[in-house]
Amino acid sequence: MIWTEKNYKKGETKVIKAKVCVIGSGCAGAMVGRDLAKRGVKVVVMEEGPYVPPSELNQREDYLIPRLYRMNAMQPTHDYSIDVLEGRCIGGGSVINAADCVMTHEEVFKMWQRDFGLEGVEWEEIKIAYEDVKRDIRVNKIEVEKLNRNNSILFQTAKKLGYSCETFEHNREGCVDCGYCMIGCSYNAKQSALITLIPEAIQYGAEFYSSAFVRNIVFKNGKAEKAEGIFIDFSTLRGIGRFEVYADTFVLCAGAIHSPNILFHSNHKFPENLGRFLSLQPQLPVMSLFDEELTSYRGIPQAVYCNQFEEVSDKDGYGGFRIESIMVGPAMGSGFLPEIGEKAQGFMKNFNKIAAVLVLFPDKPSGFLKKWNTNQPIIYYEMKDELKNRIKRGLKETARIFLEAGAKEVLLPFEEVVSVKSKEEINKIDGIELKPGLIKSISAHPQGTLRMSMKDGVVDSNFRIKGVSNLYACDSSIFPTTSSSHIMLPIYSFAKVCANRILKFL
Amino acid sequence: MKRREFIKKTGSAGVILSLPQKKPPVPGSVKRIRVIKKLVRIVVPQSEEIPVDPEKIGLPQKIEDFISSQIFFVKEMMRTALKVLEYLPYFKLKFKKFSTLSDEEAKEIFLSLRETRFTPLKGIYLGMKSIINFMYYSSEEVWKYIGYEGPVVREEKK
Numbered sequence: 001m002i003w004t005e006k007n008y009k010k011g012e013t014k015v016i017k018a019k020v021c022v023i024g025s026g027c028a029g030a031m032v033g034r035d036l037a038k039r040g041v042k043v044v045v046m047e048e049g050p051y052v053p054p055s056e057l058n059q060r061e062d063y064l065i066p067r068l069y070r071m072n073a074m075q076p077t078h079d080y081s082i083d084v085l086e087g088r089c090i091g092g093g094s095v096i097n098a099a100d101c102v103m104t105h106e107e108v109f110k111m112w113q114r115d116f117g118l119e120g121v122e123w124e125e126i127k128i129a130y131e132d133v134k135r136d137i138r139v140n141k142i143e144v145e146k147l148n149r150n151n152s153i154l155f156q157t158a159k160k161l162g163y164s165c166e167t168f169e170h171n172r173e174g175c176v177d178c179g180y181c182m183i184g185c186s187y188n189a190k191q192s193a194l195i196t197l198i199p200e201a202i203q204y205g206a207e208f209y210s211s212a213f214v215r216n217i218v219f220k221n222g223k224a225e226k227a228e229g230i231f232i233d234f235s236t237l238r239g240i241g242r243f244e245v246y247a248d249t250f251v252l253c254a255g256a257i258h259s260p261n262i263l264f265h266s267n268h269k270f271p272e273n274l275g276r277f278l279s280l281q282p283q284l285p286v287m288s289l290f291d292e293e294l295t296s297y298r299g300i301p302q303a304v305y306c307n308q309f310e311e312v313s314d315k316d317g318y319g320g321f322r323i324e325s326i327m328v329g330p331a332m333g334s335g336f337l338p339e340i341g342e343k344a345q346g347f348m349k350n351f352n353k354i355a356a357v358l359v360l361f362p363d364k365p366s367g368f369l370k371k372w373n374t375n376q377p378i379i380y381y382e383m384k385d386e387l388k389n390r391i392k393r394g395l396k397e398t399a400r401i402f403l404e405a406g407a408k409e410v411l412l413p414f415e416e417v418v419s420v421k422s423k424e425e426i427n428k429i430d431g432i433e434l435k436p437g438l439i440k441s442i443s444a445h446p447q448g449t450l451r452m453s454m455k456d457g458v459v460d461s462n463f464r465i466k467g468v469s470n471l472y473a474c475d476s477s478i479f480p481t482t483s484s485s486h487i488m489l490p491i492y493s494f495a496k497v498c499a500n501r502i503l504k505f506l
Numbered sequence: 507m508k509r510r511e512f513i514k515k516t517g518s519a520g521v522i523l524s525l526p527q528k529k530p531p532v533p534g535s536v537k538r539i540r541v542i543k544k545l546v547r548i549v550v551p552q553s554e555e556i557p558v559d560p561e562k563i564g565l566p567q568k569i570e571d572f573i574s575s576q577i578f579f580v581k582e583m584m585r586t587a588l589k590v591l592e593y594l595p596y597f598k599l600k601f602k603k604f605s606t607l608s609d610e611e612a613k614e615i616f617l618s619l620r621e622t623r624f625t626p627l628k629g630i631y632l633g634m635k636s637i638i639n640f641m642y643y644s645s646e647e648v649w650k651y652i653g654y655e656g657p658v659v660r661e662e663k664k
Binding site for chain 2: 293349
């Protein structure tokens with residue numbers, strides 16, 4: 001059953017009892033919830049966001065973005081350089097992601113084992129979990145025939161230049177090419193947790209509470225005793241009533257920003273690196289203007305990646321950059337506009353002739369979270385010089401690809417208009433100063449704030465918060481460094497392994 | 507009534523009437539909408555590119571409603587941002603409220619925020635710009651001018 005606002009009584013404090021309380025219903029929470037419920041464990045899943053059923057996914061950005069995304073997809077870092085996107089609804093990130101399936105490379109996992117002491121977690125175990133996940137969420141490869149014009153431009157031009165370029169594996173079945181994946185699939189084509197794992201978990205007896213914001217966990221004698229929070233009315237964003245969840249075991253699955261925030265507000269002394277080692281993996285949008293109408297907003301939004309410049313090694317993990325096609329609706333896309341007034345409108349007037357990519361930069365864990373209020377920590381993240389240099393390289397290569405494809409103008413992601421109209425102009429990118437707050441950048445993959453590491457981590461290799469025997473974490477916060485260019489599959493796979501560990505210790 | 511008595515009575519009434527009257531307070535939403543209207547005129551003006559009058563499509567009210575529907579701390583931050591913006595011209599020696607400036611003056615002040623080293627002011631620029639653009643390009647009236655056909659599913663789903 002999914003409990004919604006209609007089920008909560010005003011002013012009431014609801015007491016819920018379960019064997020396991022999962023906090024968050026995205027990829028990690030849905031997987032742990034389903035796997036435990038399947039083995040007969042009484043599970044409750046508490047989700048801060050509302051339940052938005054497929055019948056309500058009406059493809060309207062102004063209606064859906066405030067309901068599906070945390071802070072209307074405008075959750076900023078401390079200097080406003082990066083908007084950190086997170087799903088906040090039943091199904092979490094799996095409802096609003098681009099459905100790209102890219103697993104952690106074995107080299108990176110081996111680096112984690114060597115550098116962070118992940119004794120007890122084996123690659124074979126992760127690999128088996130990954131194969132199961134692929135079946136659960138129906139992973140398949142995007143066929144070249146399915147590419148829209150936006151994706152084809154990147155695919156064909158990169159190939160022409162001799163670059164490595166492929167179509168993604170994704171978890172869609174029967175896609176109708178409407179193009180609204182990032183505000184939830186109206187046709188149940190995207191195999192999000194909302195239509196795969198969550199219905200199955202409910203079938204096995206798991207209960208999901210939507211609009212249930214967990215503020216903190218209460219500890220007693222060194223063990224997590226209960227989770228406290230409030231039910232939210234999403235029409236007014238006011239509290240309806242309170243809840244207390246008593247359970248033998250708690251699992252944090254609220255994402256790399258909010259899992260640590262719950263611990264910040266809990267009465268226990270946690271390892272000192274709580275909230276540190278944040279990777280954001282910034283993604284910079286580059287738009288280019290063509291003469292022809294492209295209608296990039298229809299079709300699979302993100303179907304092609306160019307990994308010619310990506311580096312993967314067991315020494316440093318991920319590096320370099322990837323270029324990935326993308327398109328969103330005009331309201332979300334307007335967030336990338338430079339300038340204001342007629343200048344900005346001049347670009348949007350050609351919305352139908354714009355091709356776009358996101359250039360993705362794997363980063364070293366350098367950010368951290370600072371306790372602020374119960375809803376929101378401050379996200380500190382500064383771009384290091386090494387990353388800034390890579391960004392310039394990435395923008396130059398992207399401009400080269402678009403100009404080769406016949407773009408009239410390539411618009412770079414800055415607050416002031418910086419565009420490149422010919423190959424001769426590409427080198428001017430070297431001279432651009434990357435000022436905080438004036439670079440247009442997003443992060444869809446925050447990771448690492450509850451690092452799994454026997455050395456300097458917060459979580460041990462049994463997925464337990466160090467020093468607390470009945471509190472686990474298994475979302476993107478546990479990855480010691482960036483886990484992949486797209487984190488859905490790593491989260492699902494690690495959460496599956498975590499569910500096995502919890503069963504072992506229950 | 508004797509003359510002296512008449513002057514006494516009407517004179518005191520006159521004094522009372524001549525005292526500065528306390529005006530009824532202007533609701534916060536009205537004050538905010540004044541600032542939002544000015545912002546809308548400079549961020550998404552009715553232009554040759556997109557000849558849609560943002561006020562005619564109710565954009566300022568939609569933005570006020572959007573702000574009011576936010577979770578408490580976000581709502582308060584946005585409302586504070588509008589207040590700061592309204593009185594910011596005084597710090598620039600303009601001695602006028604932001605909402606009463608000419609469009610050119612308001613644009614100059616608003617654009618100056620993006621270059622400031624004081625991060626919260628930069629946040630006001632980026633935040634307000636994002637919200638106005640978001641609400642504006644969500645409007646069906648604008649879509650035909652940018653070549654966007656809009657959703658495929660029927661409106662009843664909303």
